[in-house]
Amino acid sequence: MKIKVFNEKCTGCGLCENICSLSHLGFVDRNCSAIKVKLDDLGESIHHPFLCRQCKNMKCLDGEDIIGDKIAGERQKFIWEQMDRVEKCPFNGCFGYNGKVYHCNLCEGEPQCVKVCTHGALQISE
Numbered sequence: 001m002k003i004k005v006f007n008e009k010c011t012g013c014g015l016c017e018n019i020c021s022l023s024h025l026g027f028v029d030r031n032c033s034a035i036k037v038k039l040d041d042l043g044e045s046i047h048h049p050f051l052c053r054q055c056k057n058m059k060c061l062d063g064e065d066i067i068g069d070k071i072a073g074e075r076q077k078f079i080w081e082q083m084d085r086v087e088k089c090p091f092n093g094c095f096g097y098n099g100k101v102y103h104c105n106l107c108e109g110e111p112q113c114v115k116v117c118t119h120g121a122l123q124i125s126e
């Protein structure tokens with residue numbers, strides 16, 4: 001499963017960012033969210049939500065001794081401690097804040113951001 005993004009449908013409301021930290025951590029703080037919406041209020045007003053693409057080949061893990069089942073374990077984590085993964089991800093798919101990296105773990109199969117995005121900018125794709 002992955003979450004597909006449709007930029008043209010995004011209103012920039014920020015609900016996805018808020019529900020992400022709230023559902024995982026119990027408080028609202030966009031800095032602690034695994035989805036970030038880049039707002040474009042001055043250009044074409046096409047906002048751009050960024051989040052993990054759930055790559056088969058996780059470039060974010062390059063250089064680490066992680067193989068086999070351990071890879072699946074990393075996928076399931078919402079918080080990573082390895083700050084360099086932010087730079088290694090080519091897709092701006094995980095986000096560092098205060099020494100922690102926030103990464104989409106798909107909410108155990110029920111992504112909360114997809115539920116709150118009634119505009120259809122975030123959709124589940126198998």
Ligand code: SF4
Binds near residue numbers: 012017
């Ligand atoms: S909830 Fe949907 S419309 Fe609102 S900012 Fe997130 S992706 Fe965009």
Ligand code: SF4
Binds near residue numbers: 053057059088092
């Ligand atoms: S963090 Fe980046 S490189 Fe790693 S799986 Fe997600 S999108 Fe791919």
